[in-house]
Amino acid sequence: MLREHVESIRSSLVVADSHAASMRIHRRIQNGTLRRLLSGVYIPTALLDRHGSSECRDIVFIARVCALSLRYPDYVMSGVVAAYLLGLPCEARIGQLTLYAPSRKCPTFVHFPEVVIDDSIRIPSVCVRTCRPGRPVSSIEYIGFRMASPARVLIDCARTLDDKHAFPIACAALARVCQFDRFRQDASRPRQEEARRDFHEALDATPRNARGRGHARWIVDHADAGCESPGEALVLLALLRAGIAGLTTQEEVHIDGRTYFIDIALPNLKIAIEFDGRIKYGETVSQVHDSIEAEQRRQRDLERAGWKVIRVRWSDLKLIDEVVAQVMVAIRSRSAR
Numbered sequence: 001m002l003r004e005h006v007e008s009i010r011s012s013l014v015v016a017d018s019h020a021a022s023m024r025i026h027r028r029i030q031n032g033t034l035r036r037l038l039s040g041v042y043i044p045t046a047l048l049d050r051h052g053s054s055e056c057r058d059i060v061f062i063a064r065v066c067a068l069s070l071r072y073p074d075y076v077m078s079g080v081v082a083a084y085l086l087g088l089p090c091e092a093r094i095g096q097l098t099l100y101a102p103s104r105k106c107p108t109f110v111h112f113p114e115v116v117i118d119d120s121i122r123i124p125s126v127c128v129r130t131c132r133p134g135r136p137v138s139s140i141e142y143i144g145f146r147m148a149s150p151a152r153v154l155i156d157c158a159r160t161l162d163d164k165h166a167f168p169i170a171c172a173a174l175a176r177v178c179q180f181d182r183f184r185q186d187a188s189r190p191r192q193e194e195a196r197r198d199f200h201e202a203l204d205a206t207p208r209n210a211r212g213r214g215h216a217r218w219i220v221d222h223a224d225a226g227c228e229s230p231g232e233a234l235v236l237l238a239l240l241r242a243g244i245a246g247l248t249t250q251e252e253v254h255i256d257g258r259t260y261f262i263d264i265a266l267p268n269l270k271i272a273i274e275f276d277g278r279i280k281y282g283e284t285v286s287q288v289h290d291s292i293e294a295e296q297r298r299q300r301d302l303e304r305a306g307w308k309v310i311r312v313r314w315s316d317l318k319l320i321d322e323v324v325a326q327v328m329v330a331i332r333s334r335s336a337r
Helices: 002-012 019-030 053-071 079-085 150-160 163-178 182-204 213-222 230-241 285-304 314-335
Strands: 034-038 041-044 076-078 097-100 109-112 115-118 121-123 126-131 139-142 145-148 248-255 258-266 271-276 308-313
Touching (some): 019 034, 034 053, 034 109, 034 115, 041 053, 053 076, 076 079, 076 150, 079 097, 079 145, 145 150, 150 163, 150 182, 150 213, 163 182, 163 213, 182 213, 230 258, 230 271, 230 314, 248 285, 258 285, 271 285, 285 308, 308 314
Parallel strands (some): 076 145, 097 126
Antiparallel strands (some): 034 041, 076 097, 115 121, 139 145, 248 258, 258 271
């Protein structure tokens, strides 16, 4: 979906690649059918017509990134913007772009001018500072963009973002790189540790005085490929930060011929933390009924097998300390037996 969206926007952009093209572009700017994204790269206003403010901002964000790759093809993108383009769980703004310049002769800043769509929608100008590393940054080509390696993208996110934004990205990146499969954890978990070592190598390659290296190391050390959603990652993060040891993800449990995978578990104490991230249970009444029935059967089976089940929903993340307190109470209760 993102690939098609990016390619559609990129193909619509207008590039001033000759004097004649520049003259035509100037006339179109004068009559209001083009807006400048970057020096020499423009977006047709028709692409923004009939869209609300939020949609226009999303289109201009993608268009600015495309314009950057057209205008400066040798620059390497990283950080949150690259993570977003890679499909990792995050929201991105152009100002969050980490941009590696290919040489020290490149400009210190890349300036994106204000984009005025109409009287009610004005997208502010942004200056992105370029990074000029002492040695080349390894890169990949992905959907037409030159990006840092997934490991470097993760490290740049982990260095610059706070826990609640960096940790879900790290878990998702780890799962993608190691191709985590909960049904084949005997193979997935060793691959996870190989990927973690690659992430540490990428971290070690950053300058020793780079901001956030210690924070990034903690994120890499504790990220878990078994977190299948950002919500699960945020619950695990809160429990880890509370100092709770012995946590596992996708804990496999067999009960009466049925197999369940517990989102987050303390297996020695038989405490299960289940994150319910579903927005809806189905499209039809029958599907909703079946989903609720399966969920209730799962909980009954786990409790009958001696598990203490603690359920967490999206709304509970706003009061995550209460979830942690509930888990701590369960730990004390079960440890006292």
